[in-house]
Amino acid sequence: MSNRIMLNQTSYHGSGAVNEIAAEVKSRGFKKALICSGPHVAKSDSAAKIKELLDDNNLPYEIFCEIKANPTIENVKKGVEAFKAAEADYIIALGGGSPIDTAKAIGIIINNPEFADVRSLEGVAPTKNPCVPIIAIPTTAGTAAEVTINYVITDVEKKRKFVCVDPHDIPIIAIVDPDMMRSMPKGLTAATGMDALTHAIEGYTTKGAWEMSDMFHLKAIELISRSLRGAVENTDEGREGMALGEYIAGMGFSNVGLGIAHSMAHTLGAVYDTPHGVACAMMLPIVMEYNQECTGEKYREIARAMGVENVDNMTSDQYRKAAIEAVRHLSEDVGIPAKLEALKEEDLPMLAESAKADACAPGNPKDADIEDFKTLFRKIMN
Incomplete structure (x- = not known):
């Protein structure tokens, strides 16, 4: 069996990394950008910095900022129209996962017009061409959309989110500058950070995990636990x-x-518009409890990475409990609620069906049926 790793062509990291954008645009011969962002980010200091860098280097651009926190099919369609109207040849995706995900969908459709029906991108779509070149500049520390081959779109009509997985959508350049993240309010910082921790822990325990991915995920758990x-x-x-x-x-x-x-977080976001990171934080310790007997010794290493002491002297039951409690404690410390008031018993059948059908479900280390999903959702009900 072979294992594949796909990353950006180039990524920049650290304070001031955003200043590399002009040199990259010029070296690649790009002509005009469509800047994709949300309405709040478009008015932020981060957006002002990007516009200043482009203006100072005589690099033309237009702005598309009609992107919701949970981006919709309609957002993507309007973005495609905006890209064409601007006569752009590349995209600068500025913001959190929402604008970066939207940029991916726009870029795929522009270069693969047979997928203009946004719903046709769900799952692993057989696109033929790489998307429009994307320079991704995250302003949140959570989704990692700047380095992934995944994106998530909300189908408002059907009240569901769908996951798209496409190697053709990965941004060619990621600029990960902590200075671009300083304007994030506390609540958003906490939610996106818990999303990142969920990525790391689920990626470490998923059925597809292997030695190289384990290395990434353990270091991520350590950094996030120490830094959030x-x-x-x-x-x-x-x-x-x-x-x-x-x-x-x-x-x-x-x-x-x-x-x-x-x-499950995707489902909560689609039905109740729950912020994705909040939904992940609610579900993570509950799902960890559900999965614990199928994870071997991995929870010991999660506990160790999260700073739990003396894990080598613990039984498997003890270090599994310690890992779960460390996650709960971090979530509480950064102000994430443990319950979702909007969740009702009569919604559970629909929620369970949607969660089971989600593209992330098959990777879980323990298979879950409809009744399992209902039971897990009940744990966040008031």
Whole structure:
């Protein structure tokens, strides 16, 4: 059996990395950018910095900022129209996972017009051409969309999210600059950080995990656990650690998959518009409890990476409990709620069906049926 690793052509990391954008655009001969962002990011200091860099280097661009927090099919369609109208030849995706995911879908459709029906991109679509070149600049430390081959779109009509997995969509350049993340409010920092931790833990325990992905995920768990509290307080060390940790997690899970914490989070986001990171944080310790007997000694290494002491002297039951409690404790410390008020018993059949059908579910180390999903969802009900 072979294992595949796919990453960006080029990535830049650290404070000031964003200043590399002009040189990259010029060296690659790009002519005009469509900047994809959300409405709030478009008005931020981060967007002002990008526009300043482009203006100072006489690099033309137009802005498309009609992107929701959970990007929709309609957002993608309008983005395709905007790209064509701008006569652009590359995309700068600025923001969190939402604009980067939208940029991926836009770029794929532009170069693979037979997939203009956005729903046709669900799963592993047989696209033939690489997407429009994307320079991804995250302003959140969570999704790792800048380095992954995945993107998620919301189908508002059907009240569901669908996952697209396509090696043709990976941004050619990722610029991961913690300075671009400093304007994130505490709540968003916490939620996106817990999303990154979920990526790392699910990627480490998924059925597709192997030695190289394990290396990425364990280092990501260590960095995120050490840095998230500081990032929420906007310390330099916290921001820098989270910027690196979320990217490293993406290097891993993009190539091996995730599990049912993500499939359930996708469902909660589609039905209740729950922020993705909050939904992941709610589900992660619950799913870890469900999976624990199918993970061998991995929870010992998760506990160790999260700073739990004396794990080598613990029984398997003890280090598994310690790992789960470390996750719960971190989530509580950064202010993530444990319950979802909107969730109701009568919604459970629909939620369970949707979560089971999600593209992330097959990677879970323990198979789950409809009744299992209902039971797990109940654990976050008031």
